[in-house]
Amino acid sequence: MIEVHALRKIYDHHLAVDNVSFQLEPGQICGLVGPNGAGKTSVMRCLAGLIPASAGTMAVAGYDGQRDLIELKRHLAYVPDDPPLFDDLSVGQHLELIGRLYQVPSFHDKALRLLETFQLTDKLDAGATTLSRGMRQKLAVCCAYLFDPAVLLLDEPMTGLDPPGIRELLASVRSRAETGATVMISSHLLPMIEGICTHYLVMKQGELKFFGTAAELRQRYIGTRSLEEAYFAAIDEQTDRHEVDLGNDPNRACEPRVMEVVA
Template sequence: MLRCHQLRKLYEDHLAVDGVSFQLEPGEIGGLVGPNGAGKTTTMRCLAGLIPATGGQLAVADCNLADHDSASLTELKRRLAYVPDDPPLFDDLTVGQHLEFIGRIYNVPDRRAKASELLEYFQLDDKVNAGATTLSRGMRQKLAICCAYLYDPQVLLLDEPMTGLDPPGIRRLLQSIRDRAAAGATVIISSHLLAMIEDVCTHLIVMQHGRLQYFGDVQSLRNEFPSATSLEQAYFEATARELSACS
């Protein structure tokens, strides 16, 4: 469902992503973790087809993105949803109109019923007639996620999706990610806080300075560092080891 092989992205003289490789199957949830500036968002944007890769091979939802071909990108948009860390909304539309617009674009059957269910789940049903500019940061985030879920994409890319959410909102979001994966979607959720997402992920994609430092299932990272009392500690030990190897 998602293949990333030797991904490279060069911005003028800055190599933001350097030879990153991983793959995820339907039903799997990859946690893309690393410090600020690790290359997480650039990787997500390349996978979403928003920016062309400088090198490597990308296949997402059976769409080959290696050549950044317009036909492949158009088909990818039907199969993938990308929610950035600060999702852009339409200032002139209400909450309900956002979902109506997305539902029509993607020709979603029973779009209004599905929209109502999503708004109720994310506790936005009382904001259906509210304008986008009146929403808090967390509400804007939840609205963007509702729009992404509405057309049941095969691949979900969520970049720092918990920004602005309160604890109940985070709990609902993480449960919704589990549910989407259980229904067959492939999900990547990025964060620089591993402790927030470790319970929902099946795999970890650890990046630092644009490079992949670990890819594998969650338990394997725990097993690799048996003295670590938490997954986060194992992550820090792996990161320290890699830095020592490079110094």
Template sequence: MIESAMTEATMIEVNGLRKLYDDYLAVDGVSFSLRSGSVCGLVGANGAGKTTTMRCLAGLMPATDGKMTVAGHAVSTDSIELKKCLAYVPDDPPLFDDLSVREHLHFIGRIYRVEGYVEKSQALITQFDLIAKADAGATTLSRGMRQKLAIACAYLYDPSVLLLDEPMTGLDPPGIRILLDSIRQRAAKGATVILSSHLLPMIEEVCTDLMMMRQGVVDYFGNVSDLRNRHPESTSLESAYFAATQLHEQANPSQAVGVLA
């Protein structure tokens, strides 16, 4: 749990992750590690294996092969400890239809035994501009408000690892700015964040690392500035991504797939 800035320990370790659905290999030999305070942008075309990787890392589906640890806990065996230190927010977060915004947060606070959860809930409601909807039911919320509520619930118990799958879906520009600022603040306190997004111009300013996936494999993993240095003609992370993708497709024409949707 985050209470003060952590030392730069390895928080996520993935070695040889493979996920097979029947006869379809969705993730093939993915390996990477992230230290505390890192914000890793996870990018790639639709169907590249991004969500599967995140769901396996969150312990929501079993890996076919490979080893994964989060904050020193083995994903395959330490499920209870994993849930205490990790939060996963999917691109279409499930909410409880019968609970209001405030009740969602209070429920999470009680489940995770968060000290002072009432005050922390109110602070998050304010931070994510949900005050006007604090007592409204989940079914009355817009797509963007549902997203903000799910992120607030994830933040409430201060997980040391955050997995955010397309968290900007449905958010308006002020909402995106609030989210990115909050990610930066969490990372500064030691949280490790994996942020899956197609909006490279939006995430460039907060990401320290980048992982590019294609057809279940990792094409690039490393520092954001290193990728841009490899393509000095690029003026942004987005243009560096497209340059790297184009080089790969030229070298492997039979494996060319669609780029970011």
């Protein structure tokens, strides 16, 4: 599960995430949507423990985002939109590394099944640098799935995938949720994720514009004819944005580059 209360993230003098709160239970799939610069990736990286929150509290899979960071990472997988794979490792070696790090029983058989599911079996011995963008994305997802994390954070996971690859990915996300995982998936392609999400978190310029089910989103904006129309109504809604002091934040250093496929 995921619990977030009053999350704020500041980079230098830029307020990227402002007072975001939400809660997700096991088995739920949340679509994290919003225009460019909305703060979606910052929310995910804070949840994954890759960057520190400037304020607020978080709990992931029952572990506190500040006190239990190592245990949190053992139960969470984060796949960024451009996975930084290891150039000197093959596809099979990536999965072996994850299997050994997370002490996955019989990980070889499980890895082969994942490669077959994502049509990467013939790339077992191929180096990461030889893979297309879509194949790199699939490999990162396989690494994330290998140790069965309780929480999955997928940041624009359909980037570079062809239509069959997108279909297989979305089916796998639904399957993970059915086994009890909590999933957050960010995307600019709302119609693509509409069929699998139980909840939506809509952001704009760091602010939470809506959190709830698709039905609740439609109910809030009566007269909209589709979920997409309701989404646009949410991000176009005017709210009063309060001025905040960004001058004394202890965590205002620029976001570091992170060499991680899964946390």
